[in-house]
Amino acid sequence: MLENIGNLFHGFAVVAQPFNLLLMVVGIVLGVIVGVLPGLGGANGVAILLPLTFSMSPTSAIIMLSCIYWGALFGGAITSILFNIPGEPWSVATTFDGYPMAQQGRAGEALTAAFTSSFVGALFAVIMITLVAPLVASFALRFGPAEIFSVYFLAFCSFVGLSKEPPFKTVASMMLGFGLGAVGLDQVTGQLRLTFGAEQLLNGFDFLIAVIGLFGIGEILLTMEEGLSFRGTVTKLNPTVVFKTWAELPRYWMVSLRSCLIGVWMGISPAGATPASFMSYGIAKRISKNGHKFGTGQIEGVIAPETAAHAAGTAALLPMISLGVPGSPTAAVLLGGLLIWGLQPGPLLFTEQKDFVWGLIASMYMGNLMGLLIVLTCVPLFAAILRIPFSVIAPVILVLCAIGAYTVHNNTFDVVMMLVFGVAGYFLKKCDYPLAPLVLAIVLGDKAEEAFRQSLLASQGGLGVFWSNGLVSTIMTLGLIALFWPIIQAGWTRLRSGKLRPAQ
């Protein structure tokens, strides 16, 4: 424990180097811009800017990229409140009460509440990461292939159980991701598969291309379809409003705490920030004594989703750094970055790359604090970006996506694939297929497959290896429960209503 605190302070020393501080500011500003612009989100924003970090040291690179992520989390709230346009899916719930508040001329109050609760949520999650991640990592060091596979299994099953989309659509898009990930060279036997002689498919589909296409191009197409025009309130944040709102916020500590817990829980399981924000909003609405007024501009309705979204977004990094299993598409992109910089994600990071891990954790503290200050002072500037017409922004985003896709492997074929993924993403999104499991499956496909085949090799093909000891059986069983959760839930409600009916 004490050793970890020492490590953390060492991390702060790494982050406090002037170059790293500069990268932090650059990262947050870029991140907020990415969060504000439609079509650029946390995941593809980080993916596009990943090549910029190729020449940096891994620690500086992760500081900049994670700050882009924090910035994007903050940025989503600005457009939700001022323009009623969620810049990010996780800020949809913020529009419900944030935009009415802005219409009533309380935009400053809503923004302050949103940014501050984002900060509180993130802080809660970072403290949790500081305390828990080293323990999880040291525990996970003892994992064999079967245990590793069971963790992947649990992560993917949670998608099926927790996502709002129909379960079979989740399975279809997840398995499609695994399939795409399998194309190319087989890691175990060194054989080519599913390439059908096409030279371009030798290395398979890179998930960064998929992220840029599915989330970037796909989102632009969706925005084009809606024929977006921005109409929003003009705002300035003056210090009086900020301090007045801060004085008011402690009254809602219960909402905050509850949302933090929901967020952290949903962030660690791969459900992610979006469901966390909706769930937190829903529960706050049900419990609050002002619940019936939700949707008309209640400050609690801004606090709840923002706290949960930020807590979830931050907590998603816990499984990424301690187990090598990303909790969200953005965490997956960061994980892809680790591989490019030559680091092996997973529990070994904590023993072999202390500077890197603790630098990252320290940058989470500093980055969120700095992010809060930057967004509070620069809101009008960021809001002005949305006044740039879409006919200018759209081609610039397309160009950025193309550059991002090209630089992954210096390959123009990847740019073509990006467009294909983009069109596919448009159709999948409109038909309610979740994209996050698809992307995570492409990232983790090789590793999950390797773990699966190694376990089977050890057991000579028997599936019993996944129930061979207490640990692996528990994780696998939890996974199965998560997988069949929709059915269990339906059965449970039927059972209950069946019991209740005779009594009525």
Place this chain on the structure above:
Amino acid sequence: MNQTIKESGGTGPSHRNVEIGVAAFMALLAFIGIYGSIKVGIGWGAEGPLAGFFPFYVSLAVLISCAVNLTKIIKSPADGELFADWGQLRQVTSVVIPTAIYVALIPYIGIYVSSALLIALFMKWLGKYSWVVVIGISVLVPVLTFLMFEMWFLVPLPKGPLEVMLGY
């Protein structure tokens, strides 16, 4: 995500048909996956499971889920909900087609020149800006990217005849 109710009087492809198309396309990919896996072997070899083992079952799972999704759509009554009306789809294609041409041009004339053309096209065609503004921005953005990527971060991007002429 958020199901917005379209207040449209327009016509367009029905949501149901598009959904059937998407599921059918995924099933097609699944068949390709199964075929490819069988070609490299899905059984058990000297080093354990063969290369096609994992992709085979994964493709099978895609196929089964597509079958379930398809039956669900076909069984559901046609509710007349639109996927998007033709006007909206025209908007979407007005992005896809120029982008496709842009992507195709990159290997030949480089990313900077083609980016300038793409931005100029969008601004003139969809934004109806005056030529001065169009040329200003469509030249400025590639120049900025050039400075940022090639100069500052030392990441080379595809270049064409123009850059060669300028000596890069």
